[in-house]
Amino acid sequence: MADYKQMWTDLGMDLEKHDVLCEVLPEAFGGIYLTQQDRPKGMDFYDFVVSEIHGVRPAEMLQHQKEGGKVFGTFCVYVPDEVVFAAGGIAAGLCGGSQFWVSGGEKVLPANTCSLIKASVGARLDKTCPFFLIPDMYVGENTCDGKKKAWEILAGEVPIHIIDIPQMKRERDIAAYEAEIRDFIATVEKVTGNKITAESLGAAIKLINNKRRALQRVYNARKASPVPISGLDALLVTQINFYDDPARAAQMANNLAEELEQRIENGLGVFPDKAVRIMVSGTPMAIPNWKLHHIIESLGAAVVVEESCTGTRYFENLVDESASTLEEQIRALAERYMKTNCACFTPNSARVEDIIRLADEYKVDGIIDTNLQFCNLYSTESHLVKQSMNERNLPFMHIETDYSEQDFEQLRTRVEAFLEILRK
Amino acid sequence: MIVIGIDIGSVAAKGYIISSGKHHRTIIPTGWSPREAGQAIIDQLLDVSRIERDQVERIYVTGYGRVAFEQADKTITEIKCHARGIAELYPEVRTIIDIGGQDSKVIRIGERGQVLDFAMNDKCAAGTGRFLQVMATALGLDVSELGDAEQPGQMQTISSMCTVFAESEIIGSLARGNPIGGIIAGLHQSVGKRVAAMARRMGIREQVAFTGGVAINQGVKRALEAELGTRIIVPEACQYTGALGAALLALENS
Numbered sequence: 001m002a003d004y005k006q007m008w009t010d011l012g013m014d015l016e017k018h019d020v021l022c023e024v025l026p027e028a029f030g031g032i033y034l035t036q037q038d039r040p041k042g043m044d045f046y047d048f049v050v051s052e053i054h055g056v057r058p059a060e061m062l063q064h065q066k067e068g069g070k071v072f073g074t075f076c077v078y079v080p081d082e083v084v085f086a087a088g089g090i091a092a093g094l095c096g097g098s099q100f101w102v103s104g105g106e107k108v109l110p111a112n113t114c115s116l117i118k119a120s121v122g123a124r125l126d127k128t129c130p131f132f133l134i135p136d137m138y139v140g141e142n143t144c145d146g147k148k149k150a151w152e153i154l155a156g157e158v159p160i161h162i163i164d165i166p167q168m169k170r171e172r173d174i175a176a177y178e179a180e181i182r183d184f185i186a187t188v189e190k191v192t193g194n195k196i197t198a199e200s201l202g203a204a205i206k207l208i209n210n211k212r213r214a215l216q217r218v219y220n221a222r223k224a225s226p227v228p229i230s231g232l233d234a235l236l237v238t239q240i241n242f243y244d245d246p247a248r249a250a251q252m253a254n255n256l257a258e259e260l261e262q263r264i265e266n267g268l269g270v271f272p273d274k275a276v277r278i279m280v281s282g283t284p285m286a287i288p289n290w291k292l293h294h295i296i297e298s299l300g301a302a303v304v305v306e307e308s309c310t311g312t313r314y315f316e317n318l319v320d321e322s323a324s325t326l327e328e329q330i331r332a333l334a335e336r337y338m339k340t341n342c343a344c345f346t347p348n349s350a351r352v353e354d355i356i357r358l359a360d361e362y363k364v365d366g367i368i369d370t371n372l373q374f375c376n377l378y379s380t381e382s383h384l385v386k387q388s389m390n391e392r393n394l395p396f397m398h399i400e401t402d403y404s405e406q407d408f409e410q411l412r413t414r415v416e417a418f419l420e421i422l423r424k
Numbered sequence: 425m426i427v428i429g430i431d432i433g434s435v436a437a438k439g440y441i442i443s444s445g446k447h448h449r450t451i452i453p454t455g456w457s458p459r460e461a462g463q464a465i466i467d468q469l470l471d472v473s474r475i476e477r478d479q480v481e482r483i484y485v486t487g488y489g490r491v492a493f494e495q496a497d498k499t500i501t502e503i504k505c506h507a508r509g510i511a512e513l514y515p516e517v518r519t520i521i522d523i524g525g526q527d528s529k530v531i532r533i534g535e536r537g538q539v540l541d542f543a544m545n546d547k548c549a550a551g552t553g554r555f556l557q558v559m560a561t562a563l564g565l566d567v568s569e570l571g572d573a574e575q576p577g578q579m580q581t582i583s584s585m586c587t588v589f590a591e592s593e594i595i596g597s598l599a600r601g602n603p604i605g606g607i608i609a610g611l612h613q614s615v616g617k618r619v620a621a622m623a624r625r626m627g628i629r630e631q632v633a634f635t636g637g638v639a640i641n642q643g644v645k646r647a648l649e650a651e652l653g654t655r656i657i658v659p660e661a662c663q664y665t666g667a668l669g670a671a672l673l674a675l676e677n678s
Binding site: 412413414 | 504544546
């Protein structure tokens with residue numbers, strides 16, 4: 001890694017603590033990622049990003065700020081990045097995915113809070129992640145009780161704009177979300193000092209749509225058998241897309257997709273043709289949470305799709321680009337975002353339909369539905385998902401876990417036993 | 425053909441050798457090294473059956489220590505091995521409850537002993553042998569003494585599922601002068617409730633067998649029967665079911 005010590009010092013980071021993280025991450029990444037066989041060349045870019053994870057992109061963000069630009073940290077796929085980019089800002093998904101930050105979060109949060117929230121709060125409070133220190137503003141939402149209250153704690157650290165995401169999908173809820181987008185536009189305009197116009201929002205819609213199209217293309221390639229890319233690699237692509245520059249993200253994902261399409265043409269795969277194909281559904285896996293994918297794939301099964309925020313929920317559905325006035329664009333944004341199916345909505349039967357559709361599209365042999373421990377929403381919903389999968393004879397298993405390594409062997413046994421059933 | 429099945433659990437390592445219809449078995453504490461425990465099992469089995477190592481056709485290994493044991497011709501999960509073992513002993517069984525040192529599992533099996541579905545405790549010691557071990561220590565007993573020491577008539581129900589909270593709860597219960605036998609009955613009931621809830625979520629089909637080290641404890645068996653409202657079969661060698669299954673799968677080369 002290049003030397004970013006000065007940059008980190010200027011950000012007020014706890015360098016001593018941060019060094020510990022910098023020591024463990026390359027080892028974990030090497031063991032999980034670099035030991036994989038026949039990885040696509042297109043992954044080199046993502047490997048590079050990980051090797052410079054707290055350096056290269058933060059430096060770009062700081063440069064942007066030096067030139068008068070603003071940076072917004074976000075935590076949810078319901079936050080419309082388009083608005084931020086339309087005002088010349090940078091939006092970056094910040095969710096914490098490492099056990100390293102959990103203890104920092106536990107200083108202020110109750111024990112029965114999920115790892116994602118604990119890690120996110122811990123990364124900020126302990127000052128061990130540049131991404132959490134750079135933003136001029138955080139954008140929170142009310143998708144669960146844990147997050148809702150965590151923003152109130154973080155508000156003492158950094159200005160926060162909260163988006164009130166509706167939790168039902170009636171027409172008046174979509175209208176309510178439109179109003180939220182308008183409020184968000186007003187805030188972003190104020191923070192950046194830039195007016196959002198139909199022209200700039202139209203361009204931002206295209207920018208983010210292009211990233212979605214590129215990710216869709218990568219995922220489409222995963223429908224092939226043998227599968228041309230591992231689930232671990234695909235997950236990493238999605239994770240990095242949360243905070244990378246959207247135009248570059250689209251370009252890199254398109255380059256990768258092109259290579260994968262070539263592999264399919266040549267019948268090349270990273271798993272044998274007969275490998276068991278698994279869908280992972282449920283709560284997001286923020287970088288560097290690769291635990292479940294690593295367990296599944298080290299047992300010889302391929303993860304071919306993620307029905308999650310770090311998967312299809314992130315890029316399925318495009319915003320209608322034909323909208324030409326701000327009014328129409330805001331409506332188009334609201335319609336697109338409200339198509340996303342998260343367990344914070346009720347009822348959420350469309351998510352079950354998504355899983356059934358994806359199981360068919362990606363020809364999966366089994367579904368592993370997972371949630372972070374203490375995520376009440378996904379944990380409760382798994383009962384209904386299981387019921388529906390049983391009715392359709394789709395093999396299903398539910399796993400509750402967190403960022404720690406304590407349950408690694410137990411999870412391995414459970415996944416292995418599930419695969420034994422599927423391979424019979 | 426001579427085959428060996430080994431089940432390296434978190435507390436005990438169990439072994440089964442099958443040689444032309446005859447078999448021997450052995451059990452030792454796993455200790456700190458699953459690898460050494462596995463080796464000791466092989467040595468003991470060969471010794472007691474007077475068989476040389478090179479006469480053994482295949483060794484199948486199961487249990488949490490399976491990954492560390494290089495001599496395995498194949499590793500299989502304990503879920504599949506328990507199913508195979510029980511199918512041999514009690515072909516009528518359709519549900520297996522297995523409670524070991526660190527896991528509890530409910531396994532639903534088909535007519536040929538194949539695994540149809542299973543549930544396993546999440547990262548939590550409640551409802552496992554570990555829970556009972558922690559509580560036995562708090563009561564100044566060995567975990568093997570719990571079964572005989574319980575007095576169901578004086579049941580002191582404990583409300584905490586969590587091992588950490590339950591420990592302070594029973595210390596409080598002792599301090600209030602409650603009979604130790606009643607406290608133990610409450611602990612067994614707690615394990616029974618926890619595991620029965622997991623079993624009910626999956627659906628109970630009779631007959632039901634109870635395996636693993638905790639199955640030796642008559643109190644937990646009684647508690648499970650009370651919770652599930654059904655009679656439960658405990659194999660005479662309940663701790664060996666996984667090792668037996670591994671040996672049978674090795675015999676079948678499956």
